[in-house]
Amino acid sequence: MGLQEEVHNRKFFLVGIQGTGMASLALLLKRLGASVPGSDSPETFSTSAQLQNAHIDWFATSDPAVLPRDTAILIHSAAYEREKHPQILRALELGLPVYSYPEWVANMSRHMRSYGVAGTHGKTTASGCLEWVLRHTGLSYCALYGSHIQNSKPGALHTGCTWGVFEACEYRDHFLSYELEGLLITTMDHDHPDWFATADSVFDSFWNLVKRLPTHAPVVCNADAVPTQRLIEHIRRHRPELTLITFGEHSSSLVRLIDYLPGTVESSYSLSTQSEPFHSRLGSVPLILDTIGAALLGTCMVLDGAVAHSGAAVAESGVFGALMREAEQFPGTANRLEVLFTEDDIVYVDDYAH
Numbered sequence: 001m002g003l004q005e006e007v008h009n010r011k012f013f014l015v016g017i018q019g020t021g022m023a024s025l026a027l028l029l030k031r032l033g034a035s036v037p038g039s040d041s042p043e044t045f046s047t048s049a050q051l052q053n054a055h056i057d058w059f060a061t062s063d064p065a066v067l068p069r070d071t072a073i074l075i076h077s078a079a080y081e082r083e084k085h086p087q088i089l090r091a092l093e094l095g096l097p098v099y100s101y102p103e104w105v106a107n108m109s110r111h112m113r114s115y116g117v118a119g120t121h122g123k124t125t126a127s128g129c130l131e132w133v134l135r136h137t138g139l140s141y142c143a144l145y146g147s148h149i150q151n152s153k154p155g156a157l158h159t160g161c162t163w164g165v166f167e168a169c170e171y172r173d174h175f176l177s178y179e180l181e182g183l184l185i186t187t188m189d190h191d192h193p194d195w196f197a198t199a200d201s202v203f204d205s206f207w208n209l210v211k212r213l214p215t216h217a218p219v220v221c222n223a224d225a226v227p228t229q230r231l232i233e234h235i236r237r238h239r240p241e242l243t244l245i246t247f248g249e250h251s252s253s254l255v256r257l258i259d260y261l262p263g264t265v266e267s268s269y270s271l272s273t274q275s276e277p278f279h280s281r282l283g284s285v286p287l288i289l290d291t292i293g294a295a296l297l298g299t300c301m302v303l304d305g306a307v308a309h310s311g312a313a314v315a316e317s318g319v320f321g322a323l324m325r326e327a328e329q330f331p332g333t334a335n336r337l338e339v340l341f342t343e344d345d346i347v348y349v350d351d352y353a354h
Contacts, residue, residue, distance in 0.1 A: 014038030016077025064090035116168035119186030
């Protein structure tokens with residue numbers, strides 16, 4: 001059974017529905033034909049307008065009495081403990097299937113050909129750009145990440161939704177339960193110290209993710225950070241059969257960003273594997289690198305194994321050049337360095353993530 005068949009005409013209840021990932025999931029489930037009421041605190045979040053515009057209702061209470069009797073599946077934010085939340089406890093008492101958000105993403109990943117975007121920073125922007133560049137490829141895909149593309153409404157889902165793009169979060173090793181056919185790693189550093197005691201423990205988590213990939217799977221990895229350089233070397237030594245594609249400003253990168261020129265409206269740059277220069281509306285090299293990584297992974301999806309064992313074939317392909325042209329128009333994701341307005345010569349920027 002495919003994902004669309006599993007969720008169509010079923011009633012879900014989402015606890016913590018205003019969370020960034022949970023709201024995106026609610027919108028996706030509704031587009032797949034499900035009913036998605038939920039609950040959260042009375043506070044207004046950055047996602048509240050999205051849910052309202054999609055006519056998705058939620059209860060501003062944790063009272064179990066509001067859980068609809070015809071609920072088929074309950075999904076809750078990973079911020080909630082099952083043993084303490086009244087609505088989750090009620091669902092368990094009723095014998096309903098209960099998933100945390102990462103558990104449900106893992107379930108989705110088993111229903112389609114799934115590709116992950118991981119990294120301690122940049123994965124939301126890269127996920128949004130991957131969704132953007134795949135729009136005109138003809139792939140039947142859906143994307144799930146903790147934001148949405150700025151100033152745009154969700155497009156129509158292709159029938160079947162046979163390909164999945166997932167933001168793969170390292171926190172609590174959540175991404176290790178996902179079933180992935182390919183991976184983009186934007187960057188690595190010592191983040192989430194409440195879970196990862198040391199930088200080595202972060203590295204181990206990402207390495208365990210790479211170890212789970214099937215033979216010949218593409219791994220697109222930014223080579224600019226010392227931890228990712230270490231991971232790249234580890235892949236070359238211990239998993240040489242993977243299709244490794246490195247990118248960044250570092251001299252070792254297969255796809256190297258060169259000749260970067262910042263601008264007030266857009267910046268320009270070149271790539272070592274493409275003959276023509278490119279432009280970007282995004283205002284920094286790290287954001288541009290996120291789009292390059294997204295276009296590289298998107299190219300691997302479009303070519304679909306035709307260039308296994310050859311990262312150079314991906315990097316030099318016309319498909320990659322075409323997806324980079326799509327990336328030139330990418331406006332960025334909401335709440336990630338999103339310019340809100342200018343007043344008295346002061347520019348106000350929303351950067352939810354930091």
